[in-house]
Amino acid sequence: MxxxxxxxxxxxxxxxxxxxxxxxxxxxxxxxxxxxxxxxxxxxxxxxxxxxxxxxxxxxxxxxxxxxxxxxxxxxxxxxxxxxxxxxxxxxxxxxxxxxxxxxxxxxxxxxxxxxxxxxxxxxxxxxxxxxxxxxxxxxxxxxxxxxxxxxxxxxxxxxxxxxxxxxxxxxxxxxxxxxxxxxGVSRYEVLLRGRAAHAGLEPHLGVNASVEAAHQILATAALGDAAAGTTVTPTVLDAGTTTNTVAAEGRFAVDVRVRDTAEQDRVDVAMRALRPVLDGARVEVVGGPNRPPxxxxxxxxxxxxxxxxxxxxxxxxxxxxxxxxxxxxxxxxxxxxxxxxxxxxxxxxxxxxxxxxxxxxxxxxxxxxxxxxxxxxxxxxxxxxxxxxxxx
Missing domain, CATH: 3.40.630.10 (Zn peptidases)
Known part of the structure; x- marks a missing residue:
């Protein structure tokens, strides 16, 4: 009509x-x-x-x-x-x-x-x-x-x-x-890093550096994007450590994911939850997930x-x-x-x-x-x- x-x-x-x-x-x-x-x-x-x-x-x-x-x-x-x-x-x-x-x-x-x-x-x-x-x-x-x-x-x-x-x-x-x-579609995650504090000048070797672990995990997370599929996986807000002379015991960063189809949303979700620590003694926890379907x-x-x-x-x-x-x-x-x-x-x-x-x-x-x-x-x-x-x- x-x-x-x-x-x-x-x-x-x-x-x-x-x-x-x-x-x-x-x-x-x-x-x-x-x-x-x-x-x-x-x-x-x-x-x-x-x-x-x-x-x-x-x-x-x-x-x-x-x-x-x-x-x-x-x-x-x-x-x-x-x-x-x-x-x-x-x-x-x-x-x-x-x-x-x-x-x-x-x-x-x-x-x-x-x-x-x-x-x-x-x-x-x-x-x-x-x-x-x-x-x-x-x-x-x-x-x-x-x-x-x-x-x-x-x-x-x-x-x-x-x-x-x-x-x-x-x-x-x-x-x-x-x-x-x-x-x-949108997924949102927060990756939590836990290490062990130590004096950065006297005995840094006794610490487990959550800032370094964050760097490893940020690179692994960003690599999940797929330009050909239109999938972006973008680490955004980052926070780690307490003072400039202390090995960071904790850290966290946020991740923004955008996908064209639910198969990609599921793929990224599985990969995010499969993240494992790189440093001995570090721990990694992933919270969040798909927020909006495509x-x-x-x-x-x-x-x-x-x-x-x-x-x-x-x-x-x-x-x-x-x-x-x-x-x-x-x-x-x-x-x-x-x-x-x-x-x-x-x-x-x-x-x-x-x-x-x-x-x-x-x-x-x-x-x-x-x-x-x-x-x-x-x-x-x-x-x-x-x-x-x-x-x-």
């Missing part, structure tokens, strides 16, 4: 007219700082997101607090759950970041901590849903710990995604507005084709697609078998960086795309079984 021409012509214009309100809502959310690790800040942000969302959706959300982190869920209508809209309101920016990175709009560019990743996407979802004739069957889930890897919300996300026809993830787009149709291109293929066709009908295409190394909650929705399309949020750049920004001119265009995609998915879900879309032009 193509987007009807009258709707195509008016939908973008409708959101252009609504742009001041969209910008005002984004400003409200960005000015409410919400670093993931600050539970009070996340709770304050959840209150504001609930208020903004309720104004657009004509319904208050359920507040779901897990491990002290506040998540919001709207189950709209009474019908079967058909479409899951996913976002998060936590950011990587500490409280006080507005002093150095103030909210502002200048020369068509919106700036502020968390504007791109991903408070703008949350606002876009509210405005898109408010423009629909019916939202029956839509679940909106806005979580508060995505930037930490969704430790408390993962089960909630997976439970809401199961059985849905589609999951639409309002994470920011890739460069140039590309949608994210493939994401790598989101394969198969999970998004049909949804992307649908979105690309709709974008052309709206005059906001052509859409492009890209595979990315970063993960999102879309990994979880795809992991339970739900067709998933990611990167439907803001167009801009600089996630987690000083130059984080959103292109204002793209907001009406991308919100119109989201609205039309939601409308078509809901319309398709309500048709009698066996009635296929009319894909003629």
């Amino acid at each position: 193509t987007v009807p021409a009258p709707q195509s012509a008016s939908l973008v214009r409708d959101f252009e007219a609504a742009l001041p309100k969209i910008l005002a809502d984004i400003e409200l959310l960005v000015r409410c700082e919400s670093p993931s690790a600050d539970l009070a800040a996340v709770a304050r942000s959840a209150d504001l997101v609930a208020e903004v969302g309720a104004a657009h959706l004509a319904a208050a959300p359920e507040r779901i607090v897990l491990d002290g982190r506040t998540h919001l869920r709207w189950r709209l209508g009474d019908g079967p759950r058909r479409v899951l809209v996913v976002g998060h309101h936590d950011t990587v920016w500490p409280v006080g970041s507005l002093a150095t990175h103030p909210f502002g709009v200048e020369n068509g560019v919106l700036r502020g901590p968390g504007c791109f990743d991903m408070k703008t996407g949350v606002v876009m979802a509210f405005h898109a849903l408010a423009a629909l004739e019916s939202t029956d069957g839509v679940t909106v889930l806005v979580t508060g710990d995505e930037e930490l890897g969704s430790p408390s919300s993962r089960a909630l996300i997976e439970a809401e995604a199961r059985g849905c026809d589609a999951a639409l993830v309002l994470e920011a787009s890739a460069d140039g507005g590309a949608l994210k149709t493939e994401r790598k 989101m394969s291109r198969d999970a998004s293929r049909d949804l992307f084709a649908r979105a690309a066709r709709i974008a052309d009908g709206l005059g906001v295409g052509p859409l492009s697609a890209v595979a990315v190394g970063g993960a999102s909650d879309g990994n979880f929705t795809a992991g339970v078998g739900t067709p998933t399309l990611d990167g439907l949020g803001a167009v801009g750049g600089g996630a987690h960086a000083d130059h984080e920004h959103v292109e204002v001119a793209e907001l009406p265009r991308r919100t119109a795309l989201l609205t039309a995609l939601l409308r078509e998915l809901l319309d398709h879900a309500q048709r009698p079984h066996g009635k296929e879309d009319d894909t003629s032009d």
Whole structure:
């Protein structure tokens, strides 16, 4: 089913007219700082997101607090759950970041901590849903710990995604507005090294140096990467020793793993757990494991084709697609078998960086795309079984 021409012509214009309100809502959310690790800040942000969302959706959300982190869920209508809209309101920016990175709009560019990743996407979802004739069957889930890897919300996300026809993830787009149709899976490990302390000048030979053991293990870990398979295994944070004149008795380092498929995730996991000490008397312990499953291109293929066709009908295409190394909650929705399309949020750049920004001119265009995609998915879900879309032009 193509987007009807009258709707195509008016939908973008409708959101252009609504742009001041969209910008005002984004400003409200960005000015409410919400670093993931600050539970009070996340709770304050959840209150504001609930208020903004309720104004657009004509319904208050359920507040779901897990491990002290506040998540919001709207189950709209009474019908079967058909479409899951996913976002998060936590950011990587500490409280006080507005002093150095103030909210502002200048020369068509919106700036502020968390504007791109991903408070703008949350606002876009509210405005898109408010423009629909019916939202029956839509679940909106806005979580508060995505930037930490969704430790408390993962089960909630997976439970809401199961059985849905589609999951639409309002994470920011890739460069140039590309949608994210493939994401790598993520594993996270910490390697703990234990040796024996000794005086570094008087009797270093009596010690077992955890710093040296760490060096051996870091090289062994980094060697597990496979560029041809797209697998990266990257040692990151490192800590060892206590004083400059003491043989290090303990050390630790973190490892970030990104993979394209579960076979690689399993291979690396087995290899990490097989690490053994090199130095006599040293001990090695590996903790952690797979955090997010890969989101394969198969999970998004049909949804992307649908979105690309709709974008052309709206005059906001052509859409492009890209595979990315970063993960999102879309990994979880795809992991339970739900067709998933990611990167439907803001167009801009600089996630987690000083130059984080959103292109204002793209907001009406991308919100119109989201609205039309939601409308078509809901319309398709309500048709009698066996009635296929009319894909003629």
